[in-house]
Amino acid sequence: MDLHRGQIAAVIVEPIAANMGVVPPKSGFLRALRDLCSRHGALLIFDEVITGFRICYGGAQTLFGITPDLTTLGKIIGGGLPVAAYGGRRDLMDRVAPLGPVYQGGTLSGNPLAMSAGIASLDLLAAPGFYESLDARARRLGDGLVAVLSETGAPATAVRAGSLLTLFFSREPVTDYAAAKKCDTRRFAEFFRGMLDRGVFLAPSQFEALFVSAAHTDADIDRTLAACCESLAAVAG
Secondary structure (H helix, E strand, O other), X not given: OOOOOXXXXXXXXXXXXXXXXXXXXXXXXXXXXHHHHHHHOOEEEEXXXXXXXXXXXXXXXXXXXXXXXXXXXXXXXXXXXXXXXXXXXXXXXXXXXXXXXXXXXXXXXXXXXXXXXXXXXXXXXXXXXXXXXXXXXXXXXXHHHHHHHHHHOOOOEEEEEOOEEEEEOOOOOOOOHHHHOOOOHHXXXXXXXXXXXXXXXXXXXXXXXXXXXXXXXXXXXXXXXXXXXHHHHHHOO
């Protein structure tokens, strides 16, 4: 910011990184971004395509108490149907047509099916106790993974942020992209195949996040942990 003073239009960030596996921000990081952007006249944009409505009803920005200038959201707001949205400060949104000169359009803008699914999804998410129940399920899976790793001695670490989880095949804490790149993708591939053989289909990349949903039951979590125990034991050597 100091080196390129007056030349940086915006800072775009996932408030909780989830495209290199789940990596929560270090304490004070997001607040420092907010302060820097405000001081230098740059926009702070939160990409909440993954974290939006999964962490809490107001997204990661509510969890951390940081207000970005703009927010992007994806199909989480449509129950998985193709829909996306962005929003932010009134003075910025007033620059979008028809009020302002910035044109925005899309083939699926205002699609009736996606909008209906979105309204139904948001109603379900707003139900009292929804996120407490979701977090309890995710904590049960996350704590179970930590216990399984200790039991099997597998060279991996489990990271959880709300209902988002990642099993990193690294014995060192993964706190940034450089650390994520050091993960053992060969071992992950073996683990993935082991889980698939045991009837649990994970995302096929080491750097995808796992999502616990309201549809998952305690039995689902128990079955997943049992499969993890066998699969991790097989790749621990």
